[in-house]
Structure formats: C-alpha cells, structure tokens
Amino acid sequence: GAGVSQTPSNKVTEKGKYVELRCDPISGHTALYWYRQSLGQGPEFLIYFQGTGAADDSGLPNDRFFAVRPEGSVSTLKIQRTERGDSAVYLCASSPRGGGGTDTQYFGPGTRLTVL
Amino acid sequence: GIQVEQSPPDLILQEGANSTLRCNFSDSVNNLQWFHQNPWGQLINLFYIPSGTKQNGRLSATTVATERYSLLYISSSQTTDSGVYFCAVNRAGKSTFGDGTTLTVKP
Numbered sequence: 001g002a003g004v005s006q007t008p009s010n011k012v013t014e015k016g017k018y019v020e021l022r023c024d025p026i027s028g029h030t031a032l033y034w035y036r037q038s039l040g041q042g043p044e045f046l047i048y049f050q051g052t053g054a055a056d057d058s059g060l061p062n063d064r065f066f067a068v069r070p071e072g073s074v075s076t077l078k079i080q081r082t083e084r085g086d087s088a089v090y091l092c093a094s095s096p097r098g099g100g101g102t103d104t105q106y107f108g109p110g111t112r113l114t115v116l
Numbered sequence: 117g118i119q120v121e122q123s124p125p126d127l128i129l130q131e132g133a134n135s136t137l138r139c140n141f142s143d144s145v146n147n148l149q150w151f152h153q154n155p156w157g158q159l160i161n162l163f164y165i166p167s168g169t170k171q172n173g174r175l176s177a178t179t180v181a182t183e184r185y186s187l188l189y190i191s192s193s194q195t196t197d198s199g200v201y202f203c204a205v206n207r208a209g210k211s212t213f214g215d216g217t218t219l220t221v222k223p
Contacts, residue, residue, distance in 0.1 A: 033211065042120075042202050042213030043159075056210050089157060104149065105204075105211065107159040 002026070004108035006092050012114045013082055021077040021111045025094030031055075032075050033105060034067055035091040043091050049075060082115045089113070118143045120205055122214035129193050129221050137188040137217045139203035146206050148179050150188050153200040153216070162188070162201075193221045 005024045013019050025032050031050055035043035045059040052072045060066075064082075069075040079086055089112050093105040119142040129135055139148070150162040163170050163177040165186065170177055174193075179186040190197055200216040 031209070033209075035211075035213075040215075042204070042215050043211075045210050045212065048209040050209070056208070058210065091159070093159075103147070104161060104164040105206075106161065107151075109156070109158050 004092055004094055004106055006090075006108040006111050008111060009109065010112045010114075012116065014116050015082060015084060017082050017115075019079050019082055019113065021079075021090050021113070023075045023077070023092030023094075023108060025073065025075070025092070026106055027073075029094035029096050029106075030072075031095045031097065031103075031105075032069060033093040033095075034075070034077050035093070037089045037091055037110070046077070079113075082113075084115050087113055087115045117210075118145065118205055118207060118212045120203060120212050120214040122201075122203060122217050124217060125215070126218045127220070129219070131193060131195060131221055131223050133193050133221075134189070134191045135193060135219070137190070137201055137219075139186045139188070139205075139214055141184050141186075141203075141205045141212075143184070143207070144181070146208065148186050148206070149204045149211075150177055150186070151202045151204065152197075153202060155199060159202070190219075193219075195221045195223050197221050 034046040037043040047057045049069045064080045067077045089110040091110045093107045121140045147166040151159045167181045176189045202216045204213045
C-alpha cells in the first residue's frame with residue numbers, strides 16, 4: 001500500500017505569509033506525528049495526534065503554529081506570519097495504533113519550507 | 117525532557133568494513149527506533165527495538181533498556197549504506213531524536 005505522503009514537497013514563501021502543509025498518513029493508521037528538521041540536526045517533535053485529537057502539542061514552538069486532523073486521517077500543519085527561522089524540513093509520520101508510542105512510526109518524504 | 121546522544125557524530129569507512137553506532141538515552145522509554153536518512157532526506161525504518169536484539173541482513177541492533185543504550189551494527193558495509201543514522205526514543209507518544217551519526221562508506 002501507499003506510504004505517508006506530504007504536499008507540497010517544496011514551499012517557498014515570504015516572511016509574514018501564511019502556509020499550510022499537508023500530510024496523508026498510511027490508510028488506517030490511528031496516530032499521526034509532525035516533526036521539524038533543521039540542517040545537521042535530528043527531527044524535532046512538534047505534535048502528536050491520536051485519532052482526531054492532539055494528544056501532545058508540547059513541541060509547537062509558539063502560537064503561530066497550529067495543526068488539525070478533523071477526520072482522523074489527513075492532517076494540516078498551519079503556520080501564520082512565517083519567519084525566516086521557520087525554514088526547515090517538516091516531516092510527518094504515522095503509526096498503526098499510537099497508544100503512547102508503542103509501535104513503529106513511518107515517515108513521509110517531508111516538505112521543505114523556505115521563508116525568504 | 118529525555119536526552120539522546122549518538123556517537124560517533126561522523127564515521128568514515130572503507131567498503132567491506134564493520135561498524136558500531138551507539139545511542140544513549142537519559143530516561144526510561146516506551147520504544148526505540150533506528151532510522152537511516154538517505155541523501156534525499158527520506159527516513160527509512162531499520163529497527164523497532166525497545167529491548168533485546170534483532171537482525172536484518174547485514175544490520176543488527178541491540179537495546180539494553182535497563183542501561184539506557186542501544187547499538188546498531190553494520191557489517192560488510194557498502195557505499196549504499198552512506199547517510200545519516202538516527203535513533204529515536206519514544207515516551208508517551210513523544211519522540212526524541214539524537215543528532216545522528218553521519219556514515220560515509222568509500223569504495
């Protein structure tokens with residue numbers, strides 16, 4: 001079956017603009033995760049969904065970042081008033097059950113966001 | 117939060133050599149995964165290994181949860197093994213990654 005997909009693959013925007021990044025998880029996966037990866041570093045946790053609800057959003061850096069998963073499948077990460085420091089690769093992962101992190105996460109290819 | 121340290125940060129090998137990558141973590145965790153990030157940025161699952169030992173071809177991994185470390189072994193390395201290897205620990209749904217080991221295998 002299809003893996004995790006993310007769109008767009010690349011996004012270039014200007015400082016102050018609003019962006020939306022989309023994640024399509026593996027069909028049937030209950031849990032969905034967003035991460036951000038800067039050059040030379042490991043991915044940094046942003047938020048974790050169990051079904052439709054955000055089980056842990058402690059990694060969102062500030063209130064400019066918001067994520068939704070209204071039907072328990074596709075998720076959208078929304079960034080308002082983008083800043084140059086938001087430039088990074090945004091990664092999405094899904095896992096079959098979640099349940100506190102007790103199963104394997106499968107990652108998408110990422111969206112490279114560049115804020116000019 | 118949990119701290120994850122990987123060593124060495126960089127490793128250069130000749131094709132055919134063996135290597136051991138280490139991941140130390142600072143607290144008890146629900147699970148641990150090893151990933152390989154290829155040159156295109158895709159994170160590829162290698163092992164889901166909260167404890168014990170697993171093998172998959174030339175790769176194997178061991179996690180000693182009570183001592184809070186995991187090891188990834190690569191035998192008979194190939195140029196296609198090049199890339200960054202990450203370990204990630206998960207506690208209550210939140211994953212913490214190390215900064216990775218960058219492996220370069222020379223022909």
